[in-house]
Amino acid sequence: MKLLDYFEELLIVLSLSTMIIINFGNVVSRYFIHASWSFSEELMVILFVYNSFFGASIAFKRGAHLGFTVLTDLLPPKFKKIFVFIAGATTIILMILLAKYGMEMVQSQIMFNQKTPALGLPEWTAGLSVPLGSILIIIRVIQSTFCEMKLVDYKIEASADNEEVQ
Amino acid sequence: MGWILFGLFFLFLFIGIPISVSLGIAAIVSLCLFGFPLTMFPAVMYASLGKFTLLAIPFFVLAGVIMEYAGISKRLVRLANVFLGHITGGLAIVTVVVSCFFAAISGSGPATVAAIGTILIPAMVDSGYDKGFSSALMAASGNVGIIIPPSIAFVVFGVLAEVSIGRLFMAGIVPGFILGLALIIVSIILLRKNKGSLKRQPKSSWPDKWSALKDAFWGLMAPIIILGGIYGGFVTPTEAAGVAVVYGLFVGFFIYREIKLRELWKLLVDASVGSAVVMFIIAFASVFAWLLTTGHIASSMAEKLLSLTENKYILLLIMNVIFLIAGCFIDAASAYFIFVPIMLPVILEIGVDPIVFGVFMTMNLAIGMATPPIGLDIFVASSISKVPLKDISIKVIPFIIASLVALGLVTYIPALSLWLPDLMGMK
Numbered sequence: 001m002k003l004l005d006y007f008e009e010l011l012i013v014l015s016l017s018t019m020i021i022i023n024f025g026n027v028v029s030r031y032f033i034h035a036s037w038s039f040s041e042e043l044m045v046i047l048f049v050y051n052s053f054f055g056a057s058i059a060f061k062r063g064a065h066l067g068f069t070v071l072t073d074l075l076p077p078k079f080k081k082i083f084v085f086i087a088g089a090t091t092i093i094l095m096i097l098l099a100k101y102g103m104e105m106v107q108s109q110i111m112f113n114q115k116t117p118a119l120g121l122p123e124w125t126a127g128l129s130v131p132l133g134s135i136l137i138i139i140r141v142i143q144s145t146f147c148e149m150k151l152v153d154y155k156i157e158a159s160a161d162n163e164e165v166q
Numbered sequence: 167m168g169w170i171l172f173g174l175f176f177l178f179l180f181i182g183i184p185i186s187v188s189l190g191i192a193a194i195v196s197l198c199l200f201g202f203p204l205t206m207f208p209a210v211m212y213a214s215l216g217k218f219t220l221l222a223i224p225f226f227v228l229a230g231v232i233m234e235y236a237g238i239s240k241r242l243v244r245l246a247n248v249f250l251g252h253i254t255g256g257l258a259i260v261t262v263v264v265s266c267f268f269a270a271i272s273g274s275g276p277a278t279v280a281a282i283g284t285i286l287i288p289a290m291v292d293s294g295y296d297k298g299f300s301s302a303l304m305a306a307s308g309n310v311g312i313i314i315p316p317s318i319a320f321v322v323f324g325v326l327a328e329v330s331i332g333r334l335f336m337a338g339i340v341p342g343f344i345l346g347l348a349l350i351i352v353s354i355i356l357l358r359k360n361k362g363s364l365k366r367q368p369k370s371s372w373p374d375k376w377s378a379l380k381d382a383f384w385g386l387m388a389p390i391i392i393l394g395g396i397y398g399g400f401v402t403p404t405e406a407a408g409v410a411v412v413y414g415l416f417v418g419f420f421i422y423r424e425i426k427l428r429e430l431w432k433l434l435v436d437a438s439v440g441s442a443v444v445m446f447i448i449a450f451a452s453v454f455a456w457l458l459t460t461g462h463i464a465s466s467m468a469e470k471l472l473s474l475t476e477n478k479y480i481l482l483l484i485m486n487v488i489f490l491i492a493g494c495f496i497d498a499a500s501a502y503f504i505f506v507p508i509m510l511p512v513i514l515e516i517g518v519d520p521i522v523f524g525v526f527m528t529m530n531l532a533i534g535m536a537t538p539p540i541g542l543d544i545f546v547a548s549s550i551s552k553v554p555l556k557d558i559s560i561k562v563i564p565f566i567i568a569s570l571v572a573l574g575l576v577t578y579i580p581a582l583s584l585w586l587p588d589l590m591g592m593k
Contacts, residue, residue, distance in 0.1 A: 009435050024409060044221055059439045066497050093191070098190075098211075104208075
């Protein structure tokens with residue numbers, strides 16, 4: 001898991017910093033040597049999609065995704081646990097579908113030997129971000145759902161202890 | 167079909183499933199029910215993410231994080247304070263003014279609240295301001311953040327409605343200042359009651375003012391570089407966002423020397439996560455929006471809306487009410503993807519400029535960020551000041567009312583949005 005954490009962060013840091021360097025380099029080169037880098041947009045967009053998927057994965061780990069939890073927070077912990085489970089399960093189902101159909105998209109890109117317009121890279125190198133990101137997210141959601149359910153358990157125990165003391 | 171799609175979305179949302187996943191699952195279940203093939207959905211998602219213009223999102227998020235770490239926010243506060251601190255209610259004015267200014271760097275509401283609130287909420291409390299009032303004012307001031315350019319929200323709207331982002335940015339300036347002014351007026355009225363308990367700062371001397379100005383100079387330059395670059399025709403809004411990152415790093419490393427090299431990793435990860443949350447919503451919202459258009463749900467809803475009344479003013483009022491309610495439950499990016507396909511045809515039909523539509527829709531969603539139950543700005547303000555959400559929610563009401571007045575002006579007087587971009591001859 002440690003290795004996965006590191007790999008995830010490394011990919012994110014590398015992609016975002018490369019995007020910034022290419023963007024700045026392109027602006028500078030346009031004004032000082034009057035030459036735009038034709039490949040810059042395409043490369044940045046590919047990095048950006050990877051960055052978004054891997055960032056979304058860390059966001060699941062950190063519980064940073066926006067949601068409306070006011071209603072479920074009002075529920076007693078026992079019921080809340082059920083909804084935490086439902087949310088996790090739903091997310092996993094969605095990501096499994098995305099991984100499956102994403103993989104089909106990649107396969108057809110390989111089959112038709114599609115190339116990106118400016119760089120001539122095989123199209124699947126960009127498309128692979130979809131299934132790869134989805135699988136990573138599935139791992140993170142399983143991890144965070146278990147953590148959150150344990151947290152609810154802990155709260156139930158804590159409130160039971162309080163009652164005993166009283 | 168529309169009812170199923172929307173019904174499922176709100177059902178999933180209300181049982182605590184993240185917005186992005188709720189949008190995705192609702193769209194996929196509807197796709198299956200109505201016999202669309204599922205094979206297209208990763209391609210629709212990839213196409214919506216892979217847009218160069220949207221790169222402005224991670225860039226502006228990172229620029230905001232960097233400017234905060236670089237110590238620019240505290241220097242702006244000091245600058246505003248030496249000029250305005252001696253007035254009664256001065257700190258309240260400082261809060262609004264600095265928020266407007268910081269918003270011109272960061273492009274996001276919650277980022278503004280986090281950067282300025284950590285400094286100004288404690289400062290207001292020390293000077294005898296009510297803690298709830300201070301937090302509420304800070305949360306409401308964060309609103310200004312997504313209306314004054316550069317704004318992440320405007321980037322998303324511009325991409326979706328296919329209007330010029332540069333023109334949208336310019337159109338947001340005057341409405342942003344009107345909103346700021348409304349907040350200042352309300353705070354002064356509210357503070358009149360307990361004038362006696364407020365500590366006023368002594369008037370600062372000119373050398374003090376000069377040194378604060380000199381110190382804040384590099385921070386003040388940031389919006390000039392961003393907006394000047396865009397309107398001077400040197401860079402696109404997306405490129406400007408990336409240049410702002412480099413500028414922020416330069417100031418943070420070499421001039422203020424407050425960013426350390428080892429913090430850079432954390433800054434890049436945090437900014438990527440912040441941007442990915444928005445992008446993940448955009449990815450699934452685009453599938454939702456695709457279904458709205460392809461399934462002719464959007465057009466039939468637009469027709470229904472137009473059949474209610476042909477009166478332009480009533481239609482605009484209805485839209486405002488819908489956006490305000492939506493803004494209380496969902497974030498700006500998903501609101502654009504859900505409502506723009508439905509409302510934009512109506513807007514064009516009744517002859518309203520899409521730019522004005524973008525500005526007032528964004529104002530609605532901004533107000534939603536400061537209203538319970540899921541106003542992000544309130545959450546951030548509450549976590550900084552440790553004032554319970556419930557108390558801030560009550561104290562924020564007068565500010566919401568003031569914002570609604572500003573919203574009304576901007577909705578019904580298109581010149582407020584269009585005057586500045588037209589003056590600059592922007593198309």
